[in-house]
Amino acid sequence: MGLPFVIATLARRGLLAPGAPVRVAAQLNALRRWGFSLAGELRQAAARDPRRIAVVDEHGTGTSYATLLDRSERLARGLRSGFGVRGGDRVGVLCRNHAGLIETMVATTLLGADAVLVNTGLSAGQLVTVAEEQRLRVLVHDDEFADRSLGLPAGVQRIDERGHADLVAGATSGTLVPPARGGRTIVLTSGTTGTPKGARRPTPNGFGPLVSIIDRIPLRVHDRVLIAAPLFHTWGYAALQVSFALRATIVLHRRFDPATMVDALAAQRCDALFAVPVMLQRLLEVPPPQPRPPLRVVAVSGSALPGAVSGAFMDSYGDVLYNLYGSTEVSWASIATPADLRAHPTTAGRPPHGTRVAVVDEAGRPVPPGRVGRILVGNEMLFDGYTSGAGRERHDGLLDTGDLGRLDTDGRLFVDGRADDMIVSGGENVFPSEVEDLLARLPQVREVAVIGVPDDGYGQRLAAFVSLHPGETLDPEAVREYVRHHLARFSVPRDVTFVAALPRNATGKVVTRELRRLLD
Template sequence: MDALFIGGTMLRRGLLTPGNPARIVRQFAALGRWGFGLAGELRQAAARSPQQIAIIDDQRQISYETLLDRAERLARSLPVAPGERVGLLCRNSARMIEALIGVTTLGADPVLMNTGLSPHQLATVAKDQGLRALILDDEFAPRVALVDGVEKIGEERFEQLIAGAPAAVTHPPERPGRTIVLTSGTTGVPKGARRPTPGGFRPLCSVIDRIPLRARDRVLIAAPLFHTWGFAGLQIALALRATVVLRRKFEPAAILDDLDRHGCHGMIAVPVMVQQLMELPPPARRPALRVVAVSGSALPGGLATRFMDRYGDVLYNLYGSTEASWASIATPADLRAAPHTAGRPPYGTRVAVLGENGEPVPAGAVGRLFVGNEMLFEGYTNGSARTMHGGLLATGDLGHLDADGRVFVDGREDDMIVSGGENVHPAEVEDLLADLPQVREVAVIGVPDDEYGQRLAAYLVLRDGETLDPEAVREHVRQHRARFSVPRDVVFLAALPRNATGKVVGRELPRPAA
């Protein structure tokens, strides 16, 4: 069954097209020797399509052949031993990808550092992860002043290492480098999660079966490469021998220009980016997109429908996490039928909604979401782990399945509050308020309450020129939800505090008095 699924998917996505026989032999030989990690995927792409443009960023474009050469030279010259850890503090660029693949080619472990971390957080992460070196963009040099005992490699030193190194790494390392992705850190210092290396074609095919990216597409990766979804987008793009379009910082108007100028077929993004694109006037010419794949947080309100009405039925929503990789994927048809759905589990993935006793709950009932697939993380670098049940990993979310088997995420387990003895899910109220035409973005959280233990507080950012009365907000919730879901506190802000991946940082929201 796996062979039929994999073969059929690869054929539909253009991965089994005829080509130069010698190159095809070298392509599969590279995968056989180097495996399905980034180092192996780059080598197979360079073997099959050496002159194909691999990356277009703000400063340059380079072929697969050149990308491989630079990554190998970096691996030969880095002052790091196999098995050691190297932090990467870089924005989306060719250099970030060269560093990532160079480190893994050496057999060292790259640690993907969030560019939004504070100096204190960066110093703590560097110490916790035991970094031997730190490769960074020059703009971050002042921010790593507190990082001690780590060799810092800025942009000039990076180029010197490549220029002065011999070419060609002919043998894989004894121990393949393992990528460490940091959790979001929205509630404190991020933890390191060890990502597994794919063991074959099935993980790739499970995703591209639902998200129809094709071989040699042009794909703009707007999600940060240090983020699980941006990193996954890079893995998919290299496997497809795609041309990756990058921009150091997300600027909505510039992104629209890139999509048109480079003729992009796909975009990898996080939901807040899609939301910001919708705040621009409609483009004079619709981009030639077949796929806009988002992940990382819920799609607010009716965003999915509004986006597809403007850009066509091209939106795909992947629900997953750093620890679980993916759990479900919503296609445009799913989102048209149920705009808030997270879709259905792809091939090889199982999702279960379990109650307090660990038994499955009926369709429509809310429970804890568990997922199982071959790409579950290998544990946190600090030795801690996530709850498992029957081989399934707890996502940390609450959710439910509808009668058609679609997954819905109802909020984080630790976000649910108990107000006057009633269970209240802030995400449910967020979705309701996001549909108000005056509201650009909203966050709802639980805060302490002297009488009820906890209550909801709503934080709203209004669209330019719009006004809204706090009592009108409460009345809207009162008409559509139970009384205990009505937020007593309604706070208007100029912007919500977000991290570099677009997630709202709840601890930075102003707290009302109890």
């Protein structure tokens, strides 16, 4: 990534605006000493804008950047003196979105320890497995998860919300210096099919990753950003990193509620919203705020964005929607702008600056536009491997995403689904996502999931699970006839099951194993 492009982008987004020389010097020194870790980004923000509100959560009054840094440092010293946390240790974090979660992540980084971000939807048994596999020294958790953490191995120390507050209040004095080994963030994969794996996230080594995102998504310094995506998820964590870099005011809610979020967007005068696609579907079910909040950016990621949802959302909130396609392993691959989504509602967009995307066949050879193949991605934020020691297949410096898709002649990427989701029915390749996108256009349908199931005659077949809007009716044969009219016969789902709601995990992804149980 060329220096002129980096400078131009930073200037365009307000990051090179003049400031008090002493504060600018302190800001640059913080980045020089602490790097671009979460701790380094918070330090640079506190040095440049100490009194600016960093976080507004359910407590309402807001925490300044200076106070957030002070509390994080106090917590770090408390973890070190009270629990023996040192560089290289692993600290589990089981919290919903609030300022205390951010303090814990920063405190862990300040000590050179690894923060293991635990999905709040894990069962007690999965939590035990994660604690053992990740070798947790401490688990910091919200009070609501106290019962779930009772069965942890004896060596794992637990810190609840009162314990967190006591550590901050009673922290010993002392200075913190940059650790010899930088702490890492370990993000757990979604775990829709079993126990999630730990993926080691790299620490940015410069402005490149930030520039790649804000060049395409027009976020600016001092924006007010509501992060609805869970902070333990790659997308929510990325939103936090970007917000710190921009010295933004971050608005958080522990739980997602569409009516509450609509009110918060208006009351907090939010410029940007980070969410997962299912949240947009829920927002469309409540009246939009009047007057419309000053949103310039609504950025989504984490699962497929139905084409019908993208159009309907922009009709209600304006052309402010940006869809980032990526994963825990590759960070980002492509970004669709509002113009992309208006032209092609199901596109994942184009690779941002500094990112390479290739679609290849089984032998790793590029395929022509329009042909489906494996999606490979290269950028400077590819993950460092799983904590188990396993990795992902690579070709020519590009990482295999595990997804299948195609590029059009204009370089736009279209994702057809996971490679292991594609089924072969009677010798034909069938992508469940194509049928999902079609059924989502039916006005009666609130949400839909389509999966492959075994079939004695054809090897596999499709099964559709449909949730309807209140008061709407639809019968299985009408669903099948609609698909039959628009797609090939092998795409018609033989099984059509109506459900009150789709089972989803804490990041909004559909839990397919729960759907399969409905057919047993």
